[in-house]
Amino acid sequence: MDLSFSPEHQRFRAEVRGWLAAHLERPWIEELRDPANGPDELFEIRRRWQARLHAAGYLGMDWPEAWGGRGATAVEKAILAEELFRTDAPPIPNVLGISLLGPALIHHGSEEQRQRFLPKMLAAEEIWCQGFSEPDAGSDLAALRTRAEPDGEHFRLTGQKVWTTFGPWADWIFALARTDPKDRHGGITFFLVPLHQDGIEVRPIRQVTGEGEFGEVFFDGALARREHVVGQLGEGWRIAMTVLAYERGAMSLAYPAQYDRYLADLVDGVRANGTFERPDVRETLARLVVENEVLRANGLRNLATLASGRAPGPEASTEKIFWSEYARRLSDAALDLLGPEAQLRCRSPHARPHMDWAYEALWSRAGTIYAGSSEIQRNIIAKRVLKLPTD
């Protein structure tokens, strides 16, 4: 058993820290607080930050060098994510493209697709959004109804996608559409579709936080080129399900590092409001500390398993439930222990300098829904890990 980082890993962490100290001008919370930054400015800050990360070689790290990667290990990737979360660096806009579409192209795409799309995706020259969910196909994704019909050198897509993060700023969408209405799973194909064309309308969706990062995408005979089908016709479901596995381990250390930062702000606030010595307050804080440390223990175990060349163990399947449900408890506690100041959004007078707890309290309600709801995660654990009977 060895849960320590090797000298190479420690060197890599030092390198990342040095780079961040030199290049991260201000943490994301400060950009959010700046009244000069509207939604478009904030998006451009994210785009520029992604371009800098890419220029430094910190994106697509585990991809082969031929497509802009550096062949890094899962541990290095996790260390980078940890440092980015620890320092509150701006979130990159192509996060879904890089984490989902990138591996899909590397493992299932054509060489032409990789050359055409991967470099611009990494450089944030083209922004991608994800077109999986539909109004009637969320947790039951295979119920999707957007259809794609052949039309010469193209397919024509008709239907509607929702919850397309960064849809309003995106140039391309990677979308699942039905090429065979009769085959539930085998009738789904993976398409790359340019958004700037007739036959596509993108509308922003306003979230409970007030922001509008999501969108709806309406296809009305939108064109996708035949050579922009990823894999074969009817392989879309299989590809979509396998790419979800490639990202495992990447965030193992990032969430605990982020929650360390949140906990530090919470404890600062509790010290300042004079309640840190109250036993009930200490118990609440201690439980939050313990759970975050256990989340980190799971992450270290997950990484150690990957690093020793093994498939992720059962602890990996619990990661999403753990961090997303923990995030709700953490922000609930902050609103409880900090009082009214935790209800202030970051641009309000008297807002806390390092945290927007009001935003977190609302945003934490999304984490248990997106990317496989907590209920779907529990179904998966019951069936695949515990192998409980299906009926």
Add this chain to the structure above:
Amino acid sequence: MQFDLDEDRALLKSSTRELLDKESALSDARRVMEEEPEGFSRAFHGQLGQLGYLGLAVPEAEGGSGAGPLGLVAVLHEMGRVALPGPYLDLVCAGEALRRAENEEAARWLAALVAGEKLVLPAERESAEGVVPLPPRTRFARGRVKGRKSFVPYGASADALLVTCVEGLALVPRPEAGWSSRPLETLDHAQRFVEMELDAPGVLVAEEPRSDAVLAAASRLGCLGAAALLLGLAERCLELSVGYLTERKAFGVPIGSLQALQHRAADMLLRVESTRSAVYRAAWSEEHDPDRAPYLVAVAKVYAGESARLVCGETIQLFGGVGFTWEYDPHIYYKRVKTLEQRYGRTRDALEIALAHSGL
């Protein structure tokens, strides 16, 4: 990086499982609980001594088997799985205190303890009152220990007691007339606690305040060990639950196909796996990251205690009516969990240690 145990300790763990399956399976735990007045099998205890199990945490240079905290945790993990009855962890704690006492008399008793020849048990608490043991009133004077101790684990079977006194930590061999002890009837029918009147010759093996450090080291090892037992208890309960959910039919289907129950089982898995991560990480830190060990051990104990209570409690619930019978096994696990959560660093105190050491 590597999460798996090294070869030696993986072998120790697997051979412990074989030994327990053969010599002290759960059916034996039940027999001991129901029939054995001492609450454990003397024969099996002797075997543990011969095989080196009582000196796992003692370095080889001091006569132990030098398996370290990770080896100890691996073994206790297995012992938890069969809800092993008896004073094993209390002996480990007493052994650690004897070792840290750095005293000739203590060293002699440690050797006998490690060999499985003598039982040395800790006697700390003086009454059932007080959530943590109150400061001792027991006195050591002119070579005699005088006072009253309560909740002494397996005290009636002890060859010697390690007694906390106002003056420090005293070793009290069993007097020729035997102990004056009264059994306590407690929540866990498989454990034996007694209260004792002491008035017997003894030796002060560590004087106050040095005795505080000795006791702290022993109690941290107990805390880690209890977390490992809790892991084993919870892990086995999850297996029992999955088995029952798969076999038991209601409404014409296996009940494990019902989503309400599947989701509860998924939460149990999350708890068991996360406890595994936390407990082994804490044991690893005792060997490789000692500065962080007090924090990580407290984290593991809190999480293991609450998780095992949840998992073993859910097991009773998932079994339904039979889960509440003496005949079925879940209660054996649940009772052990409930007591372990309160002993060897109860949850509330471990929470405070975790926060105090968190750096926040």
